[in-house]
Amino acid sequence: xWLRRTTHYLFIVVVAVNSTLxxxxxxxxxxxxxxxxxxxxxxxxxxxxxxxxGAIYYMLFTGVPGTATYYATIMTIYTWIAKGAWFALGYPxxxxxxPVWIPSAMLLDLAYWxxxxxxxxxxxxxxxxxxxSLPLFNMxxxxxxxxxLEMAFRYPRPTLPPYxxxxxxxxxxxxxxxxxxxxxxGAVLCVPIAALGAKLNTWTYRWxx
Numbered sequence: 001x002w003l004r005r006t007t008h009y010l011f012i013v014v015v016a017v018n019s020t021l022x023x024x025x026x027x028x029x030x031x032x033x034x035x036x037x038x039x040x041x042x043x044x045x046x047x048x049x050x051x052x053x054g055a056i057y058y059m060l061f062t063g064v065p066g067t068a069t070y071y072a073t074i075m076t077i078y079t080w081i082a083k084g085a086w087f088a089l090g091y092p093x094x095x096x097x098x099p100v101w102i103p104s105a106m107l108l109d110l111a112y113w114x115x116x117x118x119x120x121x122x123x124x125x126x127x128x129x130x131x132x133s134l135p136l137f138n139m140x141x142x143x144x145x146x147x148x149l150e151m152a153f154r155y156p157r158p159t160l161p162p163y164x165x166x167x168x169x170x171x172x173x174x175x176x177x178x179x180x181x182x183x184x185x186g187a188v189l190c191v192p193i194a195a196l197g198a199k200l201n202t203w204t205y206r207w208x209x
Contacts, residue, residue: 007204011057017078040135044182047099048134049193051075052127055108056197059122061204065113068126072105100137104130119198127194131186135179 054075055068076098083096108126115121 011061040138040178041182041185043099044135044138044178045185045189047101047138048104048131048186049189051101051104051134052108052130052190053193053197053200055105055130056123056126056194057201057204059109059112060119060198060201063117065109065117068105068108068112069102072101075101097141099134100140101134103137104134107133123194123198124191127190128187131188131190132183134186135182139179 051072055071058071059065059067061067079096079098083093083098086096087093107129108122111126111129112118112122115125
């Protein structure tokens, strides 16, 4: 019993910390970029799949609806800490964008609860709901932040990698609707990712048996 509980809590801590690292890498599309709309698709796919694999694993591990929201809350707290750390280092407040995970996780919990804790329904329905809702909930990140190109020239950093240096505006050049594309891709990818989380949960049970 103690091994199961230790593995359970260790997984949550490890995933939460790695979620913060992924957020910093996939979520700072506001700073030093003038292609925020196109990179929003990459942000959406990475964040939605990251949320669903951990939430499905955690929810099926405990079997209790509501744990996906708890998992998303942990990621949110860790990311706000990282945001404060970057701000303390002298970067603009918009450098790290904290994703809005909690509403999507609540939909996943709702699907699990409404289908009477049906694992397959949670994977299929919950995965699609997360993939479709996360781009919509995160639109506020693009609407309220400062102009990315203006930020780029206001806070020049000579040590930036090439892909983060200001370039010619490319907004809308590759995608006409980044929100729709992100939602579609996220909805499609979150189902197999959720299945992977469920499979990981099964392997963990077998390992601890």
